[in-house]
Amino acid sequence: MTNRFGVGARLFHWLVVLLLLVQIPAGIAMIAPGLEQGSIDVLFVLHKGLGVVLLLVVVARVLWRLTHSAPTMSEAIPERERRIATVMHGVIYGVLVVVAGSGYVRVVGGGFPIEMMDVLGLPTLLPLMPEVAEWASLVHRFSTFLLVALVSIHVAEVLRHHLVVQDATLARMWPPLGGGSARPSAESKPGQGAP
Template identity: 35%
Template sequence: MQQRYTYTAMLFHWLIALLVVAAFTLGLVMTDIPGLTPTKLRYFSWHKWLGVTVLLLAVLRVLWRLFHPSPAYPASMARWQQSAANGLHFLLYVLIFAVPLSGYFYSLASGVPVVYLGLFELPVLFKASTELKPVLKAVHFWLNMLLAGSVGIHVAGALKHQLVDRDGVLRRMLP
């Protein structure tokens, strides 16, 4: 029985985690900058690039996961904890798709195209919409808050398994 994640799965996990933290932090910083400055516009571009990259990596991660299942939980782990962990992992997967997509849709509703790395314009799926813009802004914000909270719970659970249970759950994801 496989006891650890594959190195590819670890790479996807840690790279997406790093990019999510960077995008979230940049989102907080850029929205606190008053007015429309060149720095703020640059940060918005970087934020979008991070989001698109997370989305692309999420697709690859799910494809990898389809053919490389995660290792089994330790036998000592209670069934309710396994169910909670599975539910949280499912939610995290949903959010690493939903957050970038909601940001993309918010940009479109704002009438601002997303140009990945300044080179590739993503398709404009719908026209700017003054009705959709505030809704999608709120959706993007609250999905981000849900993602931040879920990541916090995920990290707390990993630390609990490492420091309290000492059952090797965290080591499965460490290279």
């Protein structure tokens, strides 16, 4: 049987993927040269609002993950590879928190509004701290580059497993909903469940 991740973990995974697919292009586009002011404003409002949603979703996802262990990986995958994958996943979680957190510090610490949160009447959680905000801007930029690099390696590795090795790695995280927590496969032990 294939050890699939539980529905909670799969939903969080694909929700974050979906949000990042909007958030990263919006972030790049809004600081691109030559864009008219109206579009810049719309993209900034979107990026900051969605960024806070991502921050909350990422924190909830990390808390979920800390309380729900991952299903055992196939023993057909060499031990060293399994260990590297586990470390890589932990680093991706950490970088996600840094990216979203630094964006928040950059904006709120710099004294800028987050319009979508203001509409909802949500309070700002940080004092004005312009110097820290400047550093946070730098951290935000470079941690985003790191995230894109790590996720590219992550996706390439999943595709290698799916297309070249042809094992059930992708099926551990797909589909986002339903599909049960296990499906028949030759390579893993019976009786292993997903959280």
